[in-house]
Amino acid sequence: MAAMAVLVMFFVAAALAAAGGAELVEHTFVVSQVKLNRLCNDTLVTVVNGQFPGPAIEVNEGDSVAVQVVNKSPYGLTIHWHGVKLQLNCWADGAGMITQCPIQPNKNFTYRFDVAGQKGTLWWHAHVGSLRASIHGALIIRPRSGASSYPFPKPDKEIPIVIGEWWEMDLDQLDKNLRNGYHLDMPRAATINGKPGDLYNCSGTVKDSNIVKVEHGKTYLLRIVNAALSSEYYLKIAGHKFTVVAADANYVKPYITDVIAIAPGETVDALLVTDAHPAGRYYMVAKASQSPKPVPQIPLFITRGIVQYSEGPRKEEEKALSDSSTSSIMAPEMPDEHDAATSFYFHGNLTSLQPQPVPANVHEHLFYALDGGFFCRKGESSCNNDTNMMGMVNNVSFQLPTTTPLLQAHYHGNMSSIGTLRELPDRAPRMFNYSKTLEPTSKATSVRRLRYNVTVEIVFQSPVLADTYSNPMHLHGHDFLVLAQGFGQYNAETDVATYNLLDPPVRNTVHVPIFGWAAVRFVTNNPGVWFLHCHLGHHSSSGMAAAFVVENGPTLDSTLPPPPEDFPSCENYNSRVAYE
Numbered sequence: 001m002a003a004m005a006v007l008v009m010f011f012v013a014a015a016l017a018a019a020g021g022a023e024l025v026e027h028t029f030v031v032s033q034v035k036l037n038r039l040c041n042d043t044l045v046t047v048v049n050g051q052f053p054g055p056a057i058e059v060n061e062g063d064s065v066a067v068q069v070v071n072k073s074p075y076g077l078t079i080h081w082h083g084v085k086l087q088l089n090c091w092a093d094g095a096g097m098i099t100q101c102p103i104q105p106n107k108n109f110t111y112r113f114d115v116a117g118q119k120g121t122l123w124w125h126a127h128v129g130s131l132r133a134s135i136h137g138a139l140i141i142r143p144r145s146g147a148s149s150y151p152f153p154k155p156d157k158e159i160p161i162v163i164g165e166w167w168e169m170d171l172d173q174l175d176k177n178l179r180n181g182y183h184l185d186m187p188r189a190a191t192i193n194g195k196p197g198d199l200y201n202c203s204g205t206v207k208d209s210n211i212v213k214v215e216h217g218k219t220y221l222l223r224i225v226n227a228a229l230s231s232e233y234y235l236k237i238a239g240h241k242f243t244v245v246a247a248d249a250n251y252v253k254p255y256i257t258d259v260i261a262i263a264p265g266e267t268v269d270a271l272l273v274t275d276a277h278p279a280g281r282y283y284m285v286a287k288a289s290q291s292p293k294p295v296p297q298i299p300l301f302i303t304r305g306i307v308q309y310s311e312g313p314r315k316e317e318e319k320a321l322s323d324s325s326t327s328s329i330m331a332p333e334m335p336d337e338h339d340a341a342t343s344f345y346f347h348g349n350l351t352s353l354q355p356q357p358v359p360a361n362v363h364e365h366l367f368y369a370l371d372g373g374f375f376c377r378k379g380e381s382s383c384n385n386d387t388n389m390m391g392m393v394n395n396v397s398f399q400l401p402t403t404t405p406l407l408q409a410h411y412h413g414n415m416s417s418i419g420t421l422r423e424l425p426d427r428a429p430r431m432f433n434y435s436k437t438l439e440p441t442s443k444a445t446s447v448r449r450l451r452y453n454v455t456v457e458i459v460f461q462s463p464v465l466a467d468t469y470s471n472p473m474h475l476h477g478h479d480f481l482v483l484a485q486g487f488g489q490y491n492a493e494t495d496v497a498t499y500n501l502l503d504p505p506v507r508n509t510v511h512v513p514i515f516g517w518a519a520v521r522f523v524t525n526n527p528g529v530w531f532l533h534c535h536l537g538h539h540s541s542s543g544m545a546a547a548f549v550v551e552n553g554p555t556l557d558s559t560l561p562p563p564p565e566d567f568p569s570c571e572n573y574n575s576r577v578a579y580e
């Protein structure tokens with residue numbers, strides 16, 4: 001009888017698995033400091049499970065995820081599930097001092113969340129200070145019914161491509177510097193899947209490159225993440241084209257291109273058909289873009305790996321090649337690092353695979369000017385200085401609360417206990433016009449309250465005159481419909497006519513072009529406190545950010561439940577003063 005029951009149970013379980021029943025995907029992330037060798041140097045880095053990048057989380061849509069984060073590092077930390085919608089689960093968002101106090105050294109916490117209504121590539125990363133530069137990995141969401149239901153040719157293999165940076169400096173110190181307006185720290189190298197590639201000094205060999213092994217005549221799905229702090233990248237593979245099929249875990253109409261533009265926080269899924277000469281070897285190159293002169297130039301960051309056909313050079317040859325000769329490898333011609341148009345057009349060419357239900361009735365019109373201003377430190381007389389430059393939105397430079405996370409204060413109805421709180425204005429006091437001189441700004445924990453189930457339109461404006469970057473603006477807990485983008489100053493009268501109200505791309509990170517603007521809409525369907533910030537490290541850490549407080553709706557299923565019982569305690573916690 002018991003044996004029978006076990007047998008029945010077994011068949012039930014097997015049937016569920018075959019039908020693709022939702023599963024619990026479990027991981028343990030041990031965060032610790034290890035020495036990793038890059039650029040001929042052993043460097044102490046803070047990573048998950050000893051790996052850089054960290055492990056990929058792979059789920060089927062509808063699965064639940066439980067990640068136990070065991071903090072063996074000397075830093076307080078949180079992990080954020082970048083782009084996961086976390087419906088009614090803001091507590092799991094892992095935004096340091098927005099949703100939770102950091103998990104303290106020698107403590108652990110298990111994040112629990114469901115992945116529903118999204119398919120493609122997302123990622124996870126630390127969300128305290130600048131630790132995400134080394135603490136990150138891919139989060140891969142396949143359709144419930146398997147790879148055969150992709151709306152594009154079934155790939156023979158899937159390959160994560162994580163673009164990142166190799167920092168030799170202490171990332172905690174880096175964040176302190178950024179929060180103080182000091183923006184000159186730079187990574188030592190750019191990386192693909194953690195490898196700097198053969199262009200870097202004290203490297204120069206193929207073994208330091210990410211090698212993608214392929215067979216001729218196959219289709220590969222590249223799951224590309226920009227996990228870098230400092231730069232947007234152009235990605236190319238010599239002799240090959242990409243077909244972009246998804247961005248930020250939302251399908252797009254297949255778009256064929258030989259170059260992918262990807263800003264920090266963005267993800268792109270692209271098919272690669274291996275139809276080049278099988279005896280060849282091809283560089284995969286990621287090149288950072290940067291602001292035009294006269295903005296002070298950063299070093300040029302280029303990392304490259306190799307796409308290697310199985311029919312290509314064999315073992316004996318490989319050894320010789322790894323020693324020196326890379327001349328036989330075909331290199332792509334890259335866009336200029338100042339080329340902003342290629343990125344603009346790449347983003348402009350993405351449309352949703354399916355028509356989108358774009359809400360027509362906008363309840364809240366917000367205009368957010370993204371910019372920099374200078375802030376006077378205590379006791380400083382002359383502070384109109386590049387080294388005092390802070391990121392800001394509508395002339396407020398965001399400051400994290402120091403003792404109570406915003407979500408906790410909101411949940412307990414005592415937001416007013418956050419001494420630095422301020423309501424973010426809906427528009428810029430006037431259009432900023434920084435040509436040469438910076439203007440003063442102030443710091444505050446700027447929030448915008450939003451009722452549940454309202455349609456919000458935001459026009460993000462980058463500065464049009466000087467000292468500027470493109471700004472990849474990322475919203476937690478919601479996806480945006482990206483309706484339009486343009487160069488120059490947004491003009492409400494004429495630019496509305498360019499809105500794509502049919503099939504706009506759906507993204508968690510909107511690329512606001514350099515010298516330009518972008519317009520997005522979203523519906524506040526997820527109560528909680530959701531961080532909105534630029535994903536460039538030097539912008540977000542120095543204050544180009546704000547928080548949306550989305551109120552509860554009228555029903556139980558539009559009400560944020562209480563926090564998990566084992567939620568990280570804030571007891572005795574006082575983050576170092578945000579501005580020193």
Ligand SMILES: *[C@@H]1O[C@H](CO)[C@@H](O)[C@H](O)[C@H]1NC(C)=O
Pocket residue numbers: 039040041042043044168169
């Ligand atoms: C090795 O890394 C340390 C920091 O970890 C740095 O100070 C030093 O300059 C590096 N050495 C080389 C040769 O790059």
Ligand SMILES: *[C@@H]1O[C@H](CO)[C@@H](O)[C@H](O)[C@H]1NC(C)=O
Pocket residue numbers: 070107108109
């Ligand atoms: C996680 O924390 C709990 C409570 O402090 C402790 O009992 C447990 O041993 C910890 N687990 C690990 C793997 O550190």
Ligand SMILES: *[C@@H]1O[C@H](CO)[C@@H](O)[C@H](O)[C@H]1NC(C)=O
Pocket residue numbers: 200201
């Ligand atoms: C590599 O080293 C050479 C010789 O020391 C130097 O001239 C060159 O600038 C270095 N290149 C980089 C990218 O550091």
Ligand SMILES: *[C@@H]1O[C@H](CO)[C@@H](O)[C@H](O)[C@H]1NC(C)=O
Pocket residue numbers: 344345346347348349
């Ligand atoms: C799409 O890309 C092409 C080629 O770069 C460009 O000419 C075109 O303007 C782009 N379309 C949009 C809507 O950005």
Ligand SMILES: *[C@@H]1O[C@H](CO)[C@@H](O)[C@H](O)[C@H]1NC(C)=O
Pocket residue numbers: 382384385386387
């Ligand atoms: C800016 O500040 C730095 C560091 O405090 C100082 O060395 C520099 O002289 C200042 N520049 C100007 C133009 O005031």
Ligand SMILES: *[C@@H]1O[C@H](CO)[C@@H](O)[C@H](O)[C@H]1NC(C)=O
Pocket residue numbers: 404409412413414417
């Ligand atoms: C906020 O409210 C909660 C619950 O009423 C209370 O425990 C907590 O002490 C309050 N915090 C502050 C900073 O007032």
Ligand SMILES: *[C@@H]1O[C@H](CO)[C@@H](O)[C@H](O)[C@H]1NC(C)=O
Pocket residue numbers: 431433435
């Ligand atoms: C911005 O600066 C330009 C050039 O200095 C000037 O012509 C223009 O009037 C300024 N605009 C505003 C709104 O201040």
Ligand SMILES: *[C@@H]1O[C@H](CO)[C@@H](O)[C@H](O)[C@H]1NC(C)=O
Pocket residue numbers: 395429430439440441442
């Ligand atoms: C921005 O804020 C600062 C500090 O409050 C203030 O001095 C400045 O006038 C503001 N700028 C504008 C354009 O309103």
Ligand SMILES: *[C@@H]1O[C@H](CO)[C@@H](O)[C@H](O)[C@H]1NC(C)=O
Pocket residue numbers: 453553
């Ligand atoms: C949200 O508001 C719309 C009208 O704007 C209404 O049709 C819809 O039922 C509301 N949804 C929820 C979940 O309250």
Ligand SMILES: [Cu+2]
Pocket residue numbers: 370469470471472534535536539540544
């Ligand atoms: Cu920015």
